[in-house]
Amino acid sequence: MTAVVEGQDRGVSRITVATAAVRNWKAPIALGIFAVVSILLFGVFGRTGTSSFRLSTDSDLFQLPAAHLPSRAIGILIPIVLALIALYATWIVSRARRVPIWIVIVFAVLDLFTFLVWASVGHTLAIPGMLVSAVSLSVPLIFGSLGGVISERVGVVNIAIEGQLLAGAFVAALVASATHVPLLGLVAAMVAGMLVSFLLAAFSIKYIVDQVIVGVVINVLVTGLTSFLYTQVLSPNQTVLNSPQSFPRIEIPLLGEIPVIGPVLFDQTIIIYLMYVAVFMVWFGLFHTRWGLRLRARGEHPQAADTVGINVNRGRFWNVALAGAIVGLGGAYFTLSSVPGFTKEMTGGAGYIALAAVIFGRWDPIRATLAALLFGFSQSLQFALSSIGSPVPSEFMLMLPYVVTIFAVAGLVGRVRGPAASGKAYVKS
Numbered sequence: 113m114t115a116v117v118e119g120q121d122r123g124v125s126r127i128t129v130a131t132a133a134v135r136n137w138k139a140p141i142a143l144g145i146f147a148v149v150s151i152l153l154f155g156v157f158g159r160t161g162t163s164s165f166r167l168s169t170d171s172d173l174f175q176l177p178a179a180h181l182p183s184r185a186i187g188i189l190i191p192i193v194l195a196l197i198a199l200y201a202t203w204i205v206s207r208a209r210r211v212p213i214w215i216v217i218v219f220a221v222l223d224l225f226t227f228l229v230w231a232s233v234g235h236t237l238a239i240p241g242m243l244v245s246a247v248s249l250s251v252p253l254i255f256g257s258l259g260g261v262i263s264e265r266v267g268v269v270n271i272a273i274e275g276q277l278l279a280g281a282f283v284a285a286l287v288a289s290a291t292h293v294p295l296l297g298l299v300a301a302m303v304a305g306m307l308v309s310f311l312l313a314a315f316s317i318k319y320i321v322d323q324v325i326v327g328v329v330i331n332v333l334v335t336g337l338t339s340f341l342y343t344q345v346l347s348p349n350q351t352v353l354n355s356p357q358s359f360p361r362i363e364i365p366l367l368g369e370i371p372v373i374g375p376v377l378f379d380q381t382i383i384i385y386l387m388y389v390a391v392f393m394v395w396f397g398l399f400h401t402r403w404g405l406r407l408r409a410r411g412e413h414p415q416a417a418d419t420v421g422i423n424v425n426r427g428r429f430w431n432v433a434l435a436g437a438i439v440g441l442g443g444a445y446f447t448l449s450s451v452p453g454f455t456k457e458m459t460g461g462a463g464y465i466a467l468a469a470v471i472f473g474r475w476d477p478i479r480a481t482l483a484a485l486l487f488g489f490s491q492s493l494q495f496a497l498s499s500i501g502s503p504v505p506s507e508f509m510l511m512l513p514y515v516v517t518i519f520a521v522a523g524l525v526g527r528v529r530g531p532a533a534s535g536k537a538y539v540k541s
Contacts, residue, residue: 139211143198143219150194150223154187154230159503161233169240173369183233190226194219235500242496243376243489247384248450250488252277252459254387255442256466257473257480258394259305259435264475265398266431267411267424269535271327272312274463275334276436279304280443282338285454286346288356288447297356298383298444305440306433308334313432317425320537331463339456346454358452359383381449383441390438395477407431411531414538424538442466465514475530 161183167176197219201211228237256273263270280301288297311330316323346354359381363369367378398404406427409417414424442462447454465487473480497504 135205135208136210137205139216140198140202140205143194143201143216146219146223147191147194147198150191150226154226155191158184158187159230159233160184163229163232163234164236165228165232166236166238167240168371169375171369172371172374173366174371176371178236181229183229186226186229190222194222194226197222231497231502231504232500237496237500240372240375242492243372245495246485246489246492247376247380248488249491250485251384251387251445251449252442252462253466253469253484253487254391254481255445256439256463257469257484258390258477259439259442260467260470261398261473261475261477261480262394262407262435262438263309263432264470264534265411265531266407266428267414267531267533267536267538268313268316268428268432269323269327270309270312270432270435271324271467272308272330272334272463273439273466274459274461275327275331276305276308276439277443277446277459277463277466278331278334278338278457279308280440281446281458282341282443282454283440284444285354285356285447289353292357294357294359294448297448298441301440301444301448302437303440305436305438305443307436309433309436309439312436313429316537317428317432320539323535323537335457338454342454342456350453354453356447356452359449383445383449386441390441391477391481394438398477408531410538411533414533415541418538418540424540428538439463439466471530 163181163183165179165181167179168174197215201215204211204215256277259276260270260273283304284297284301286297287300288294291297308330312323312326315321315326342354361379361381362385364378368374370378398407406417406422409422410424410427410431418424443459446458451458466484469480469483469487472483472486
């Protein structure tokens with residue numbers, strides 16, 4: 113920034129401040145690369161045939177006709193539109209302006225639509241089923257990301273989300289099987305997640321151990337402990353201790369019969385309805401309540417919070433415990449809704465993907481939820497395309513969720529600033 117004196121008027125200097133224009137070419141370059149790939153894959157080497165999308169189920173209130181789309185025509189027209197969008201983004205950046213997020217979203221939706229048309233030539237893709245699967249696969253990620261947002265907003269890096277999910281899944285299966293009451297298993301999963309959080313909070317807050325190291329150690333500890341107990345306790349008593357009753361689906365009248373969105377949002381289990389409530393409550397609590405203001409103060413400037421009488425470490429401890437209870441609900445989904453029963457390491461790295469959703473969502477509960485839904489959709493897409501015999505190699509489909517995770521965090525987010533005091537222990541002076 114430079115200041116230049118242009119002249120004087122009655123003894124008062126008039127100063128013009130020149131600010132250097134900052135142009136971020138990341139978005140135009142990324143959009144341009146994807147546009148070129150789309151032109152080559154879907155246009156030059158496109159497939160000839162018809163792709164069908166089924167939009168309704170037999171139980172819907174009314175039926176929507178299936179969409180039959182010409183793959184070759186769409187593979188030529190939409191990549192041209194994508195190229196025009198990339199050029200428009202380049203023009204925006206050349207004028208030292210940021211590319212609006214809606215442009216990236218429109219580009220991504222069009223590119224994904226073209227990919228689905230190309231991949232499903234000669235087959236019928238059931239859109240409602242794919243979306244239902246996406247929501248189901250996203251549930252543990254959403255609960256995990258909500259817990260991660262609370263922990264990091266209060267100043268504690270929660271690497272132990274994986275361990276909290278695994279502990280919740282194990283205890284939920286054990287308690288629900290022994291008592292034959294799934295709700296007790298749900299409560300037990302929350303307690304298990306909270307107990308794992310107590311370990312994280314005690315070592316990182318009380319004993320000032322590096323939070324990342326503590327989180328990794330806890331994940332290894334919980335993985336080993338649950339695997340040992342599964343082998344020694346659950347496996348020999350499978351019918352008694354590892355056969356929990358699953359939660360039934362609860363359809364909301366009329367809403368559950370709306371095509372496409374009805375089965376996705378309003379014909380789900382109680383855990384998913386609790387997820388809706390949890391997302392709203394965490395968002396509202398963080399940004400519209402006294403509790404949220406104090407929580408964020410502990411994570412941004414703990415010394416200032418301490419100065420006005422806020423107990424920083426006690427608040428951190430109990431909020432990390434609350435985060436663990438929320439993550440425990442996500443663990444219960446594995447054994448009480450998804451797969452009735454516990455198996456070794458059944459979370460499959462979901463905790464780390466949830467942590468990526470926290471970063472991708474910029475430590476905001478709504479954005480983190482949308483990021484988790486994106487990762488869940490990528491997993492659902494893998495299963496849907498594999499079931500119809502897509503030409504996409506199975507190895508690529510298996511790694512798709514993790515590629516999306518890496519690209520989202522490294523490519524779309526890049527360098528972001530989290531809570532200023534996250535990961536830093538507070539010692540009262």
